[in-house]
Amino acid sequence: xxxxxxxxxxxxxxxxxxxxxxxxxxxxxxxxxxxxxxxxxxxxxxxxxxxxxxxxxxxxxxxxxxxxxxxxxxxxxxxxxxxxxxxxxxxxxxxxxxxxxxxxxxxxxxxxxxxxxxxxxxxxxxxxxxxxxxxxxxxxxxxxxxxxxxxxxxxxxxxxxxxxxxxxxxxxxxxxxxxxxxxxxxxxxxxxxxxxxxxxxxxxxxxxxxxxxxxxxxxxxxxxxxxxxxxx
Ligand SMILES: Cc1cc2nc3c(=O)[nH]c(=O)nc-3n(C[C@H](O)[C@H](O)[C@H](O)COP(=O)(O)OP(=O)(O)OC[C@H]3O[C@@H](n4cnc5c(N)ncnc54)[C@H](O)[C@@H]3O)c2cc1C
Numbered sequence: 055x056x057x058x059x060x061x062x063x064x065x066x067x068x069x070x071x072x073x074x075x076x077x078x079x080x081x082x083x084x085x086x087x088x089x090x091x092x093x094x095x096x097x098x099x100x101x102x103x104x105x106x107x108x109x110x111x112x113x114x115x116x117x118x119x120x121x122x123x124x125x126x127x128x129x130x131x132x133x134x135x136x137x138x139x140x141x142x143x144x145x146x147x148x149x150x151x152x153x154x155x156x157x158x159x160x161x162x163x164x165x166x167x168x169x170x171x172x173x174x175x176x177x178x179x180x181x182x183x184x185x186x187x188x189x190x191x192x193x194x195x196x197x198x199x200x201x202x203x204x205x206x207x208x209x210x211x212x213x214x215x216x217x218x219x220x221x222x223x224x225x226x227x228x229x230x231x232x233x234x235x236x237x238x239x240x241x242x243x244x245x246x247x248x249x250x251x252x253x254x255x256x257x258x259x260x261x262x263x264x265x266x267x268x269x270x271x272x273x274x275x276x277x278x279x280x281x282x283x284x285x286x
Contacts, residue, residue: 069256079235084212115143145231157236
């Protein structure tokens with residue numbers, strides 16, 4: 055983990071900061087309930103780095119994940135894709151809050167693993183950050199497999215029973231065994247700013263400057279390197 059103190063030890067001429075976005079769930083009432091996870095927590099479960107998220111699991115679930123981590127299987131994408139078709143610490147009925155790129159891709163992943171999925175998107179469109187072709191493909195696949203996809207939804211609260219929301223001025227409950235919040239990706243310039251205050255020359259690239267796509271991050275990286283060549 056790169057910290058300002060560790061970076062200083064290297065006495066670098068230039069630092070490229072590519073730490074990605076932060077993914078913190080928005081302040082929805084009930085987001086700390088045991089059956090609610092956000093993107094960071096799901097990742098923390100896989101890699102064992104989020105103690106609070108791990109506490110939300112049953113002893114059996116913790117044990118299985120511990121074995122997976124100890125065997126390094128969870129670090130292998132192919133193995134993880136295959137094993138997740140057999141078992142995941144997620145129940146049958148899942149509501150995802152957020153229907154952009156992350157929410158829709160997660161919904162697709164879960165539908166392929168036999169889960170019943172509802173996606174609640176506060177804005178008026180699903181997957182605005184997906185390419186048109188990818189968006190129509192994923193939306194079509196989700197609908198074909200019985201997912202419920204709703205836009206213009208006002209999220210009121212997460213309860214033990216599911217998600218309370220308003221749609222077309224009517225109150226509803228999306229019943230759910232588990233709720234996943236797939237919203238709240240933000241740029242993260244903390245490290246870049248800290249470097250600046252210590253007068254260490256740096257360039258921030260990719261999602262830490264502005265949440266986007268792989269090609270944007272690669273273009274940033276290319277430009278950063280070209281600019282460094284100019285400085286040499
Ligand atoms: C679910 C999902 C699906 C996506 N699908 C697509 C897609 O299909 N096509 C597409 O173009 N884009 C997609 N994206 C977006 C794409 O992943 C990002 O735009 C891209 O990965 C940004 O690259 P990055 O290098 O800036 O950040 P990241 O890829 O997020 O990498 C940042 C890395 O820095 C590490 N890090 C953070 N802090 C520190 C620290 N202090 N010290 C050391 N390391 C640190 C992190 O652990 C991480 O490994 C998707 C994103 C998500 C979340």
